[in-house]
Amino acid sequence: MSGRNVLFILLVxxxxxxxxxxxxxxxxxxxxxxxxxxVFAMIRLFQEEQIKEKRYQKWKxxxxxxxxxxxxxxxxxxxxxxxxxxxxxxxxAEGRTPVxxxxxxxxxxxxxxxxxxxxxxxxxxxxxxxxxxxxxGFKSLKE
Numbered sequence: 001m002s003g004r005n006v007l008f009i010l011l012v013x014x015x016x017x018x019x020x021x022x023x024x025x026x027x028x029x030x031x032x033x034x035x036x037x038x039v040f041a042m043i044r045l046f047q048e049e050q051i052k053e054k055r056y057q058k059w060k061x062x063x064x065x066x067x068x069x070x071x072x073x074x075x076x077x078x079x080x081x082x083x084x085x086x087x088x089x090x091x092x093a094e095g096r097t098p099v100x101x102x103x104x105x106x107x108x109x110x111x112x113x114x115x116x117x118x119x120x121x122x123x124x125x126x127x128x129x130x131x132x133x134x135x136x137g138f139k140s141l142k143e
Contacts (some may be wrong), residue, residue, distance in 0.1 A: 008045055012038055025095035033088065059136040067129065075125030082117050 015034055019027045044051055062070050090096040102110065 005045070008041070012042075022093075024092055026092050029088075030092045033092075055132075056136050059132050063133075063136075063138065071122075071125045071129045073125070074128040075121045078124035078128075079117060079121035082121060086117075 015038065019030055024030055062073075087098050087101075090101060096104075105113075
């Protein structure tokens with residue numbers, strides 16, 4: 001068993017035991033979301049070679065597009081993941097729904113948080129673009 005598999009098993013145990021240690025508002029929602037995510041992660045771990053090949057084929061298609069289109073695409077995906085994870089965490093841990101957050105948070109705080117999320121999303125999109133470019137190759141040396 002590789003070190004990566006041992007680390008994954010430890011991570012699964014921590015994720016499954018986390019609600020036993022920390023008081024959650026909605027433990028059922030936590031397990032309903034985390035269980036499929038863990039199954040998905042396990043499948044990805046064992047099918048890593050096939051996934052690498054699919055990613056390479058997808059990158060061949062993406063690199064035909066403009067660099068900024070690809071960065072925008074990755075940024076939007078990162079934005080959705082950050083917002084979803086934040087809203088999920090707020091609901092599961094504190095019981096705060098998105099409607100409650102919008103109603104109770106000051107507008108200035110909401111705008112500031114949105115700007116921070118957009119900044120990190122764009123940074124993540126650029127990083128993903130250049131990491132994939134290093135891994136799978138850019139379409140030209142100018143990029």
